Amino acid sequence: MATETAPRWRSTLDSVVVYAQGAVCRRLVRGSVPPHGRVRVTGLPRSLDPGSLRARVLGAPGVRVTEARVEVEAEPLGTRAPDGLRSEVERLREEYAAAQGRRDRQLGLIDEVRALHPVPPARRREDPHRRTPVDAWLELADFVDERLTGLHTRLVELEEALRGVEHELTVAADRLARASTDAPSAHVETTVCAVLTLDGAGDAELELELEYGVPGAVWVPAYRLTHRQGDGTGRLVMRASVAQRTGEDWTGVRIALATADLRRRTDLPKLRSIRIGRRQPAPAPTGWREPPAGLADLFAGYEAAGPRPAPIAAPAPVGAGPAPVAGAAGAASGPVPPPPPPPAPQGYGGPPPAPAPPAAPGSAYAPSPALFGGGPAALAQSAPARPAGRSRTGGGSFAGAPAPMAPAAPGAAAPPQPPPPPPAAGPPQPSGAELDYAALVLCGPDEHGGRKGRLFPEPPLGAAAAEHRRRAEAVAALPLPGHAVRPRESAGSFDHRFDAAARADIPSDGTWHTVTVAALPVAVRTEYLCVPSVEQTVYAELVLSNATDQALLAGPVEVTVDDDFLLTTALPTLAPGGVRRVGLGPAEGIRVVRRTNLHESTSGLRNNTTVLDHRVHVELANRLAKPVTVEVRERVPVTSDPDVRIVERAGWTAPDDGVGPEHHAPGTRVRRVDLPAGATAALDGGYEIRFPAGKALVGGNRRS
Known part of the structure; x- marks a missing residue:
């Protein structure tokens, strides 16, 4: 069943749990399930982690999700104009370049006029001395001064205009950098979808919950303490400064804040027993299977048809040297055998593949080592992303068009090939990506290095997704507010979660936004302390007692006494039931x-x-x-x-x-x-x- 026929369901972001670095988002979606049970959920961010996608059915015990997969779709925006901020920045950049060009031309004119000076004619030895035409010298000096005065006046106007355009460009670029990353780029709109397969749904209307992790979200705590003199209790309002650049705006979502590390592993280690004796437990299946018989003859007919026709060469650019012609070189020096490709990674099962057969005599084309050599990393980088909706059993998912190669220079020695690594003992151990059967792609007849006819993992989402994740993770380097401390530094050896009292809006602009979490009653008393042997000054202190079951992390606290703002100071970490002192500064009274x-x-x-x-x-x-x-x-x-x-x-x-x-x-x-x-x-x-x-x-x- 092709994925294009799956209905599209729009999802709504319901809640977000922000960890010390990163966040876990929860989306809700509702719709009617088609008979084939496959649906496509849209609205996911471009920076999500594909391995963190989880889906489950709400309110339907007999229905379950059997498969959840992430797919990326990209389409050009066409004639639709880009957003206003980006177009404004581009316009101001062009205007700044034009103003800078006018200023530079004016500087060139000033240099030319400044270089004007009288040059006397060459005097021969037998010529008598001539009188200097002082009037002409003075007229030239007056002309240069008058001309330079006008040019400098114009230069001042041009520099003032250049500074104005530069200021406008700086402001527009700053607004663009702080703008939300939820909008698409200028020319391409990327859509991230989750393809779900449901079992036992029928034609009923269901509600699904999607959960996934995203990078690019951080938070630090902040507080506001209000109390009155003479009163033993105070009101501590816990707030959080949240910044996110995940690629989607959090609008009207429930916010929760956690001190845990999202990337820390929580699975328990498996302790394997060692038995002494002949009877040993059966080894766990590895998922490796022998290749089918006759695999080498699968594409015999395709290879017997001969090589593909040569593509039409593109015209050489003007000014470039003569390009070597493969056909002429081959006719003069004979057919040049293609270089042997490096050993390719072993496919899904079977012994190491045999080297690819050489090209036909007289052929001027050979597989490019950049495309078909260097192991799975080189293949993943050079292979284009598989378009959405393409059948997973189609050949040539990793293959590309053969690239022309010029013959080797006469006398040039081929670089030595490193010896292949020795084969590991026992059957191959497939990785987690190779055991994901639904993501395996059958390589077609254009593959080389023993890959044709074998199953290999699908290439990753591509460099665009990696770039989105890199931009999202840059929010971790955001400067902290005053007296702020990272949650992992102040939490110590415990992890805690704080749930915000109301829904909040946090755009994906990479700047700090304040969210009110909760209001906690604390016991407060004011004490005065002095050490006159060091300094003859009395200092005021607030003694806070945390009688709640929630820990208070270190962060800035705004102290208000009798409705008057006093100061902003640093609150230390206060565990449940703990007592700490907070300095208020000198007591002048x-x-x-x-x-x-x-x-x-x-x-x-x-x-x-x-x-x-x-x-x-x-x-x-x-x-x-x-x-x-x-x-x-x-x-x-x-x-x-x-x-x-x-x-x-x-x-x-x-x-x-x-x-x-x-x-x-x-x-x-x-x-x-x-x-x-x-x-x-x-x-x-x-x-x-x-x-x-x-x-x-x-x-x-x-x-x-």
Whole structure:
């Protein structure tokens, strides 16, 4: 059954799951199934991965999809004009080239006029001295100055016009680069279809679901935090910046965001057992079959008819050298045997094929090594894509027209051929592409290198699909917004999925678009922290507690306090049930001053102990209209020498590492002070260092 008779069903994009890089799209389609059970679903993007196509029937338990295959159709647009942006860019490019040409011609005229200068006639030795015609020199100088003034005035106008056209061209080119890639190219419209074969459908109307993966989609999280002073809860709105260049616009689709890697393998490894004894399990079938008998005589009649007539040679371009004539060279030096083709890949079954028979005597044509040699990679690149609707059993799918070859130069040595690789032990192991029986193509009589009459995998979708995928994957290099972090970097060892609350529109333009995901309640409290020994400034912090079952990834967060925007800062990764701190910057309403005093003395029975008494005095002043709690941090020395003792003053305690993954340096001491509105407080602290009088402190300023 030819695929042209299959009805065309238009599909609708329903939902998209965007992963760390790439996306999985889900389309819905409804229609009546013909008696032969084959339908063609249109509307698929040009960058989809053909191996990721999945299809299933919804709401019909007895109907199943037995085959799903991707096919590409291309047709010229004809007389239809291209889109406006592309035509505008082409028009501006032509206008820019014309303006640049006018400017260059004006520069040439200026150079010609500037080169005008008086040249005196040649003077012979016997000629007397002549007087210089000063008036003529001055007239020429006035003419050059006047002419250059007019030319430079015109040059300024031309350069201004050139800058204007260049600006318009830059703006139009930027708009074209940011435009959606869903529109077809200027001259060719490519349609990607999914050919489905249904079993047990009858003539009923069914609903199908198509799922496929596409590259060229990335996302990063972003947040907006709103809370009021004095309130212990806040509202955290999770948003996502999504950029995609998949080749199709996502209009009115359900968006889901996942932190997983779409390209990571999830299948479990197969552990094969090793048995000791004579009885071993039967080997798994490989799918390899012996070639049918008489395969070599299948095209005997075709070969007995002789070679094809020679094609008419194209006229040589003007100015080219004389092309060598194959017939004349052959008549002068005798028939030239064609070079032996390289060993072709083994076909679907059978021993390595025998070399192709030589061409008939006097023939000036031989198979081109670029088309019929070099293994399956060279064949896949040189063979044209099979047009849609062509029968899979037709011959010559990999073959092309024989290319003329000029005779080898006299005395030229043929390049040495590499020895063929040794055959592998046991039967051949077909690859996954060779086991896809529906995609195998029977090679026709024009094939060489032992390919004729054998089945080979169908060539890939072509270079156009690879180019679309390359352009789509370029979106991964898009610059990130401020404070943004890739999901795979912030997610760590867990994967999570976030479902957007409403449908969204994301065009395929390769720029960032914001999508609101969900609103989450979080516990919020404001704390103030200062380290006066480092900087006499008080900083405000927000302590966030995630009481939900969803993880919060690292990303930028916009903080709004009492309906006033405060700042944009970085939110760290917050696991379910986790607590983290977010810095809000300096608190200008709270002042801190630190003073230190060092007193050195001796003690002991014979004054054999040196005592360094460090005293610290900290003053705090709250100028805010609300009470605050300030945490003051100091640090005392830490020693491992048993002769040195550190005696601390009371009132300072070691910090608690229970809030977030914060780690304090050894010797850190904290003190929390409650300050009412407009109140002040003074803190005294310090420590004594006692060590033997015969020793001294080494390193640093002990009086700091």
